[in-house]
Amino acid sequence: MSGPVLVSTDLDRTLIFSPRATELLGGGLPRSVVEVHEGRVISEMADVVRDGLAELARFPAAVTVVPTTTRTVRQLQRIDLPFTPRFSIAASGGVVLEHGRVDEAWSRDTAARLARCAPVAEVRVVLDGLVEAGVVLRAHTAEDMFCYGIVDPARFGPEEVERLTAQMLPRSWRVAHQGTKVYALPDALHKAHAIAHVRDRLAAEAGDVPALLAAGDTWLDAEMLELADRGWVPAGSEISRSGPPPWPRVTLTASAGHAAAAEIVAAWHEAVLGAGEQARS
CATH class of the missing domain: 3.30.1360 (Gyrase A; domain 2)
Structure with a gap:
């Protein structure tokens, strides 16, 4: 890999699925429970996706995987991810966590925008x-x-x-x-704002702007996908029901459900080796 890479990914119906979503979307694969609330299974992740994420997080290079969700911090922390992210983004970009702690500088910036x-x-x-x-x-x-x-x-x-x-x-x-x-x-609250903040942080540390890979399934992910150097939208998602993704660097998966998640994670593995060059081209 010739440069740093930032992978920003939505979670629900992109990488993890409720039992009901699995039933609706298909694409079933061997999977494990990753979220239980009040004794009820909320979310599952395909085993191949879990293994792929864990491997990606162990890459011997500057690859940063950032869960990026509309969930609240408490809801996000219920998910048993296969790696411990340095950065996480919750509340549709309103909260940035670093090592599980709120980024107070980002919170101040967010408060100033929300005041409008x-x-x-x-x-x-x-x-x-x-x-x-x-x-x-x-x-x-x-x-x-x-x-x-x-x-x-x-x-x-x-x-x-x-x-x-x-x-x-x-x-x-x-x-x-x-x-x-x-x-x-x-209107001031978007995932893309928080992703740009994390990207700037990583660029300052590495002396190089990370290539951005992104994945998401709904229009709440639109700005994030538009910002990405390469992006992926799952088949069967809210965005896909409107036709092909309207961004030239965003790909629609061939499969839906857990199979789409597996396809996305595999694409990240393939893209990581050359993504650093794409960000600078």
Whole structure:
């Protein structure tokens, strides 16, 4: 490898899958439980993916794998990853962890950007109103940065998303609907912002900008995939349902589910040897 590499990857439905997601997407492979909550299996990872990630983390070179998720810090820390990441990104880019501790400098930068959007408490009032109206089943606030609601997909469709978006736009917030969840996020909150911060940190240490490899399945990963030198989107994902990925350096996997995750990790292994040159070309 001729230069450092940063691998930024979403987790849910990219590398790990709930039993229900496995049933829906197929691509089943021998797998192990990586997350249990209140006695219930939440997530599984294919054994070949687990082994591949562990091997990638042991590469005798500057390869940094960064889990990058919309999950809260507590939800992220429930996952039994096959390696101990130096950096992790939670709350859709709102929190950067280094060796498990919050990067306070990044938190200050994030707070300054969020101050330009409506406060999270104001948006939570809107979601609570939808709960009272029976449109949303339950509402939650994540890391005091964004909100999400649990919905019935059969009753919460494009019209509800459009109405909620109309209320969010004047507040400089946006809406993302994914199955049983609807997210309301400030415009200032993106995974790509946090990835750029980690990339700058690594570049300062190495004296060279790391090539960025990325993978994600939903439009919340869009800016991250657009930023990447090479990216991957799983077949059967939210992004794939809109057609081919709209970014020239992003590849759609041939398989879905756990098989897609295996395909992505194998591609990272192949790309790592030459990715350093790609970042500088």
